[in-house]
Structure formats: C-alpha cells, structure tokens
Amino acid sequence: MASESIAAPVRPVQYLQAQLRWQWGEIAFWLATLLPFVVAPSYLVLASQIAITALFALSLDLILGFSGIVSLGHAAYFGVGAYTAGLISAKLGFGEPLTGLLAAAVAAGIFGYLTSFIIARFRHLALIMITLGIGLVLQEAFNTAGFITGGFDGLQGIHTWPIFGKFHFDLYGYTAYAYSLAALFVIFLVARRIIHSPFGLALRGIRENNSRMPAIGAPTRTHIRTIYTIAAIIAGVAGAILAETTETVSLEALGFQRSADVLVMLILGGTGRLYGGLIGAAVYMVARDQFSGLNPQYWYFWIGLLLIAVVMALPNGILGGLAHFARRMQAKP
Amino acid sequence: MHPVFGVLFDGLAYGMLLFLMSVGLSVTLGMMNFVNLAHCSFAMLGGYVAITLMNAFGWPFLATLPAAFVAAAAASVVLERIFFRRFYRASDLEQCLLTIGIVFVSIAIAAYIYGTDQQPMQPPVYLRGSINFFGLDLAVYRLFLIAVALVITAALMVTVETTRFGAQVRAAVNNQRMARGLGINVDGLFAVTFALGSGLAGLGGALAIAMLGLDPQFALTYLIYVLIVVSVGGLGSIFGSFAAAMLLGISDIAGKYYVPAIGAFLIYLVMIVLLMWRPTGLFGRR
Numbered sequence: 064m065a066s067e068s069i070a071a072p073v074r075p076v077q078y079l080q081a082q083l084r085w086q087w088g089e090i091a092f093w094l095a096t097l098l099p100f101v102v103a104p105s106y107l108v109l110a111s112q113i114a115i116t117a118l119f120a121l122s123l124d125l126i127l128g129f130s131g132i133v134s135l136g137h138a139a140y141f142g143v144g145a146y147t148a149g150l151i152s153a154k155l156g157f158g159e160p161l162t163g164l165l166a167a168a169v170a171a172g173i174f175g176y177l178t179s180f181i182i183a184r185f186r187h188l189a190l191i192m193i194t195l196g197i198g199l200v201l202q203e204a205f206n207t208a209g210f211i212t213g214g215f216d217g218l219q220g221i222h223t224w225p226i227f228g229k230f231h232f233d234l235y236g237y238t239a240y241a242y243s244l245a246a247l248f249v250i251f252l253v254a255r256r257i258i259h260s261p262f263g264l265a266l267r268g269i270r271e272n273n274s275r276m277p278a279i280g281a282p283t284r285t286h287i288r289t290i291y292t293i294a295a296i297i298a299g300v301a302g303a304i305l306a307e308t309t310e311t312v313s314l315e316a317l318g319f320q321r322s323a324d325v326l327v328m329l330i331l332g333g334t335g336r337l338y339g340g341l342i343g344a345a346v347y348m349v350a351r352d353q354f355s356g357l358n359p360q361y362w363y364f365w366i367g368l369l370l371i372a373v374v375m376a377l378p379n380g381i382l383g384g385l386a387h388f389a390r391r392m393q394a395k396p
Numbered sequence: 397m398h399p400v401f402g403v404l405f406d407g408l409a410y411g412m413l414l415f416l417m418s419v420g421l422s423v424t425l426g427m428m429n430f431v432n433l434a435h436c437s438f439a440m441l442g443g444y445v446a447i448t449l450m451n452a453f454g455w456p457f458l459a460t461l462p463a464a465f466v467a468a469a470a471a472s473v474v475l476e477r478i479f480f481r482r483f484y485r486a487s488d489l490e491q492c493l494l495t496i497g498i499v500f501v502s503i504a505i506a507a508y509i510y511g512t513d514q515q516p517m518q519p520p521v522y523l524r525g526s527i528n529f530f531g532l533d534l535a536v537y538r539l540f541l542i543a544v545a546l547v548i549t550a551a552l553m554v555t556v557e558t559t560r561f562g563a564q565v566r567a568a569v570n571n572q573r574m575a576r577g578l579g580i581n582v583d584g585l586f587a588v589t590f591a592l593g594s595g596l597a598g599l600g601g602a603l604a605i606a607m608l609g610l611d612p613q614f615a616l617t618y619l620i621y622v623l624i625v626v627s628v629g630g631l632g633s634i635f636g637s638f639a640a641a642m643l644l645g646i647s648d649i650a651g652k653y654y655v656p657a658i659g660a661f662l663i664y665l666v667m668i669v670l671l672m673w674r675p676t677g678l679f680g681r682r
Contacts, residue, residue: 192627196664203661360507367500374494
C-alpha cells in the first residue's frame with residue numbers, strides 16, 4: 064500500500080488544501096487525453112473502451128487503493144449498470160443516454176448500498192470470498208433470468224439515441240470517445256474532491272489501521288458503507304456507458320474475468336493514486352489490442368508474468384515506481 | 397432404494413475430492429496466513445502428471461497416484477523457495493496478486509502443452525462399473541475414492557493429534573509467535589506442511605480426472621470451490637475442512653439434482669450465509 068509522507072507537521076486543513084491544488088502533470092495528462100481525436104482518429108473506438116475501463120478502475124481504486132477493501136467481484140456493479148441501461152433501451156424502447164446513465168447509477172447504487180452492509184463486516188480472506196461470492200451469484204442470477212437478460216447470448220436490441228438529440232453515435236467512435244471521456248473527467252473531479260476531503264483522509268486511516276480508527280472516534284463501518292456505495296455507483300455508470308456505446312451487453316460484463324482484469328490494471332498502474340487505474344487501464348488495453356492476434360490463453364501467460372513481476376519489483380505500480388525514481392533524482396544533486 | 401441415497405453417495409465422493417484438494421491450503425493458511433490462490437494449480441499439475449504417465453508411458457493407474465503426489469509436492473517446494481517465502485509478511489492483496497499470477501501462468505502452460513480440450517481418462521478395469529448394494533447402484537470408482545480419502549483423513553488426524561510433528565503444527569497454527577518463542581522452527585515446519593498439502597492437492601487432482609475431468613481451466617474453476625471449503629471450514633482446522641467439504645459436495649450435487657434452475661449458485665448462497673453467520677468459518681477460532 065502506498066503511504067503518504069508528510070515532511071513537516073502541517074495543519075490537516077492546509078494539508079488537504081495543498082493536495083487539492085492542480086499540478087502541471089495533471090493538466091498535461093488531461094490535455095493528452097484529447098490527443099486521440101487528432102493523432103489517432105482510427106483508434107477512437109479503442110480510446111473510448113479505455114476511458115470506460117479507466118472509470119471502472121477508478122471506482123475500484125476508491126475502495127481498494129484508498130480504503131483497503133480487496134474485492135474480487137467488483138464487476139457485479141459494472142454489470143448491474145450495464146444491464147440497467149441496456150434493458151431500459153431494449154425493453155422499454157427509451158434510449159436517451161443520460162437518462163440511462165442516471166438509471167444505471169441509481170440501480171448500481173442501491174445494489175452497492177445493500178451489499179455494503181455485508182462488506183463492512185468483514186476483512187481479509189472472508190472479505191475476498193464474500194465479494195467473489197456476490198459476483199458469482201449475480202452472474203448466475205442474470206444467466207438464469209434469460210427471459211429478461213438474454214442469458215448466455217447477451218442482451219439484443221439496444222438502440223442509443225443521439226446525445227441531447229444532436230450528437231449521433233458514429234461508426235468511428237468520435238461521439239463515443241467524447242462521451243466516455245467527459246463522463247470520466249467529471250467523475251474523476253468528484254472522486255478527487257472526495258479523496259482530498261476529511262472523509263477521504265479517514266478512509267486512508269481505515270486502510271492503514273482498521274482497529275485504531277474507531278478509537279479516535281471515526282465511524283469506520285459507516286465510512287466503508289459510504290465509499291463502497293459511491294464506488295458501486297461509479298462502476299455502474301462505467302457499465303452503462305459501455306452498454307450505450309457498444310449497444311450490446313453480455314454476461315461477460317459481470318464475470319469474474321472482468322473483476323480480475325480491472326484488479327490487474329489498477330495494480331499495474333498503482334493503487335491509491337487516483338491516476339493509477341487510468342494509466343493501468345490505458346497500458347493494459349493498448350497492449351491487449353496490440354497482441355489481439357494472440358490466443359487468449361497465451362495472453363494470460365504474459366498477464367500472469369506481469370503480475371508476478373509487478374508484485375516482486377514494483378509493488379506500488381508504474382506510478383509508484385515513477386514517484387520513487389523522481390524522489391531519487393531529486394535527492395541526488 | 398430412494399434416489400436421495402444416490403445423491404448422498406455422489407455428494408460424499410465429490411466432497412472427498414474437495415477435501416483432498418483443500419486440506420493443505422487450510423493448514424498453511426492457518427499457520428502463516430498466506431493466501432495461496434495457486435493451490436489448485438498444484439492439483440492440476442498432479443492431474444496432468446498422472447494422465448501423461450498413464451497415456452504416454454503406460455504406467456498403471458495406481459502407480460501414477462504417488463507420482464502425482466511427489467510431482468506436486470516438489471513443484472510447490474521450488475515455488476515456495478523462489479516466490480512465496482518473500483511474501484509471508486506482505487499484505488493479503490500482494491499475496492493474492494502473486495499467486496493469481498502463478499495461476500494464470502500455469503493455465504497458459506497447461507494449454508500450451510496439452511491444448512484446451514478435456515483429457516481422456518479411463519479408470520482401470522477393476523475400478524469401472526458399479527456394484528449393487530441393497531438396490532442402490534454404487535460406482536466402484538467413487539467407492540474407491542471415498543476409501544482413499546477416508547484413509548488419508550484418518551492418517552492426517554492421527555499424525556496431527558499424536559505425533560511430535562503434529563503437535564508442532566497445531567502449536568504454530570494456534571499462535572505462530574508463541575510457537576517461535578518456544579523454539580519451534582516454524583519456517584521449516586511451514587515448508588514441510590506446504591509441500592505435504594500441495595502433494596495432497598496433486599493426489600486429489602489425479603483422482604479427480606475420472607470424475608470432474610481435466611482441462612487448463614481446472615486451476616481456476618476448482619480454486620473457487622477450494623476457497624469456499626477453506627473459508628467455511630475455518631482456517632487451520634482439518635476437521636472443519638472435512639465437514640465443509642462434505643457439506644459443499646452434498647449440497648452442490650443435491651442442488652444440481654433437485655433444483656437445477658438455481659443449483660449452480662446454491663453453493664455460493666450457502667457460503668455467503670454461513671460466512672455471515674460465522675465470519676471465521678464453522679470451526680475456525682480466529
């Protein structure tokens with residue numbers, strides 16, 4: 064786990080305000096996300112997939128990176144959001160995208176809130192097993208309810224209307240990428256604000272020592288329930304965007320594979336750094352696109368090796384490694 | 397006779413397999429708190445060793461079983477030396493990631509060598525067919541499986557309860573630091589236990605082929621069942637693992653037989669409810 068080090072004692076309010084200030088690297092990062100429009104217009108579909116996955120990884124970072132809740136079933140909320148948006152369009156014939164997002168956020172939020180009561184009670188192995196179990200139960204439930212969800216074949220007949228009645232979803236992914244990127248940016252701002260609030264600080268306290276936090280008067284279980292619900296909502300929105308831009312939803316949206324993949328991306332990028340999930344998602348998805356000719360079995364060989372290498376050599380991910388490198392460079396002269 | 401006995405019998409045989417594949421993980425988790433998700437990869441290795449020896453080298457089935465045990469145990473020692481021992485004090489997330497990486501690699505290697513198809517496996521003639529017992533047809537292979545698992549369980553129980561080694565294992569599971577303080581070499585003990593547990597998983601994998609089949613996804617599919625057994629049974633409890641494996645085996649088979657519509661997720665529900673009732677498992681103390 065990453066740990067922030069504060070050199071000189073500062074007042075907590077000042078510390079939080081300093082964290083909130085925008086840095087040049089961050090501004091450069093967000094400007095760079097606009098590059099695909101100019102540099103690689105033929106890759107906009109991939110870019111929109113990356114933005115969606117980055118949003119999903121960001122939601123996992125909130126609970127795993129900042130609150131220390133290890134989840135092997137986070138795709139459950141992604142899937143609930145995807146199916147909610149998909150069903151509204153396919154069964155009710157109402158394909159307005161922003162309404163779909165809202166409905167998905169509500170549905171995933173309710174499911175997240177209900178399950179958070181279970182989550183908040185456990186740590187360690189039992190927690191991992193419970194999250195895994197919730198994901199598997201939900202996948203089986205959606206598979207069994209094939210008359211609504213299309214079961215194994217996936218949900219057919221989704222049609223997304225133009226955004227604001229104006230911007231059609233084109234074949235090249237212009238609208239799709241703009242839409243996913245806008246959602247990612249807005250939600251990122253919210254997540255950034257949450258993390259640099261006193262509540263966010265309390266979450267990091269829970270991550271570092273779950274038994275001491277109640278001693279200083281922090282209601283740990285309430286905090287965990289709150290952040291878990293927020294993360295579920297964000298995951299649901301990510302799922303809804305995927306359903307709306309690709310106009311299909313399959314059981315794969317809430318499978319174990321997706322939960323494992325997003326965990327790998329987050330670890331690869333670096334946990335507890337907000338940008339870790341974003342960078343991890345980009346690296347992972349671009350690599351997978353490049354090696355797409357490879358049999359998926361062999362793709363997982365490299366993913367497995369990568370995981371082992373990251374845990375052994377770069378325990379804080381790419382961003383952690385870069386930060387370490389930057390500190391060493393600063394210390395030298 | 398009533399079909400319920402047939403379901404019980406099949407569930408029992410299935411539960412025995414799950415027990416063999418999970419007991420090692422339960423003890424090592426209880427001792428070192430090391431979350432080894434690669435445990436089922438050792439079971440898969442045992443399965444592939446047995447099938448290769450049988451189909452390519454013409455070994456008799458019974459001779460492949462000890463070979464599967466030895467191969468899995470040896471592989472686990474190598475991995476423990478190279479990777480695992482650096483992570484005993486790491487967070488459970490890091491342990492999860494390291495071992496799931498090993499699972500992915502093992503699946504890919506198995507797919508590369510053997511392809512993704514199910515491995516063909518014929519039990520020897522004397523283990524085929526079934527015998528009639530008061531109007532109930534009992535498959536001979538499953539009887540054999542239950543017998544082997546019961547013998548191993550008895551041997552494990554006697555070892556843990558009566559020998560010096562068993563007493564040290566129990567002490568280390570109960571309180572690792574105290575055991576160290578008393579001069580017990582917990583690291584060495586752990587290495588031996590780890591090898592034994594992985595060997596048992598390899599044996600379980602070899603025995604499982606005729607009943608569950610064997611393909612590269614084995615390491616991931618049954619990992620979930622094994623984890624359920626371990627977490628429901630309680631860490632470090634051999635009897636707990638046994639009880640949980642039987643409960644899971646019987647409820648899985650019964651669920652698929654009586655309520656096929658929800659049979660697949662009945663066991664996950666059972667697990668969630670049991671864990672909510674007792675977060676440390678049925679027989680766990682921590």
